[in-house]
Amino acid sequence: MRKLFGTDGIRAVAGESPLDKRTIFAIGIALATRLGEAHKPVRIILGMDTRESGPWIASTLAAGLRAGGAEVASAGVITTPAIAFLAHTHGFSAGIVISASHNPWQDNGIKIFAADGYKLPDATELAIEQDIARVLATSPTVPDNPPLPEPNDAFRLDYIRFLLDAVPGISLDNRTVVIDCANGAASSVAPQLFDSLHGTVEVTHASPDGRNINANCGALHPEIVAAQVKVHNASMGFTFDGDADRALFSDEHGNVVNGDAIMLACARDLQARGLLANNLVVATTMSNMGLEAAFARSGITMLRAPVGDKYVLEEMRNSGASLGGEQSGHILFPARATTGDGLLTALLVLDVVHRSGKTLGQLIADLKNFPQVILNVKVREKLPLDTFPAIAAAIAAAESDLATTGRVVIRYSGTEALARVMIEAESATAMHHHAHTIANAIRTELGV
Helix, strand or coil, rough: CCCCEEEEEEEEEEECCCCCCCHHHHHHHHHHHHHHCCCEEEEEEEEEEECCCCHHHHHHHHHHHCCCCCEHHHHHHHHHHHHHHHHHCCCEEEEEEECCCCCCCCCCCEEEECCCCECCCCCHHHHHHHHHHHHHHHHCCCCCCCCCCCCCCCCCHHHHHHHHHCCCCCCCCCCCCEEEECHHHHHHHHHHHHCCCCEEEHHHHHHHCCCCCCCHHHHHCCCHHHHHHHHHHCEEEEEEEECCCCCCEECCCCCEEEEHHHHHHHHHHHHHCCHHHHHEEEEEEECCCHHHHHHHCCCCCEEEECCCCHHHHHHHHHHHCCCCCCCCCCCEEECCCCCHHHHHHHHHHCCCCCCCHHCCCCCCCCCCCCCCCEEEEEEECCCHHHHHHHHHHHHHHHHHCCCCCEEEEEECCCCCCCEEEEEEEHHHHHHHHHHHHHHHHHHHHCCC
16 A cells, blocks of 8 residues: 555655655655666656745755656746646656645645656556655765756746647637636746637736645635636636646636536537547546436436546546546546646637537536535544444445435545545435534544
8 A cells, every 4th residue: 555645646744754855855766766777868857836845845856866867857837737748748757746736835745747648557656655665764865955957938838839739729709717826836827828818818816925825716715716707797717726737617607617517518519529439428436416417418428436537547548438527627638638737628618618609607507416515524544434333333324314315425535634525415404414423423533
């Protein structure tokens, strides 16, 4: 079982294990050494979001990579999917992003992409963890104040060209849109990208200071961009998380539009053009039963994968699906990109709206969601929940009561010390009752 890698890389409080300088340096050595076994020279591209810990983590990691024999290039502050794209198209051995995505500024992380632009499989991450342990056992000497690689702005410009080329003829058609950059990596790309699309663009939360990333803005707070859509009488709004690998939306009425609704609009568009392979869409266990019903009305089958865009992609590859994603806004278009890309998703949704002649709200008007609640419980450790009788009994009672009228999904977060309790039911009263009963049981047994 992996100990360092979660569902989206290595993530922790910056400065604390495993994001202390000694471990970060060892990660660099281990990764460069493993890559060097397959091919040389080893060339790695780095990027980061806007957290104040990003530069020292990047410089320490770069020092480790060089100590392991790798050449290091930097794209500076840039989105996670941009690094995936650059690693693949520029012939790098790997791409690494210093980011903790939607987490608060105190956290940071290390995400690794292979030379093909895809996230590493679990088995490879486990092997790298073992390599890191061996390097740490040698007590490597971490250099003091290693230099930060000089960023090359050409990488960012190349990524913007890719996005525009991916959606030929894309235009705002003189619409007004609102963009919330979450004071994160999108701040370095989105304003220039959308400025060229012949419309009015209201950009918000694009002034990062190292500590305001995701703070009361971005995809964690989609109601913020929804409110701004109403203020500016805009056609729609886009909001990204800290590293812009996912996006949420607002329709023209200021209603929040999540990843489920975006998958529905995009799936129907692909289906109409004969591009929805096998009439399949891959969602996750968190997607609403209402989405499944809406797909069925269109003759589309919905498969469910475990939470995590890498697992959605695995199921897509197994089933041959051409569209997949998560309610949280990770949307995967494998014909266009190797990973979830919030900016690409925004452009593709714009394109669907443009070609349909309808508004975003009209495209998803028939999506009727079951009442759903998600409660997050902070835990001190992630022990098997079925080993605690009180928790197991609360879950069993919910599953029995909602057997034909709802769903119960209880899981640990792959990126934070949280247990997530998701209940979906026709009855809102039953939904809230079971959600709070299970959450309280977890809080009693494992809470912080």
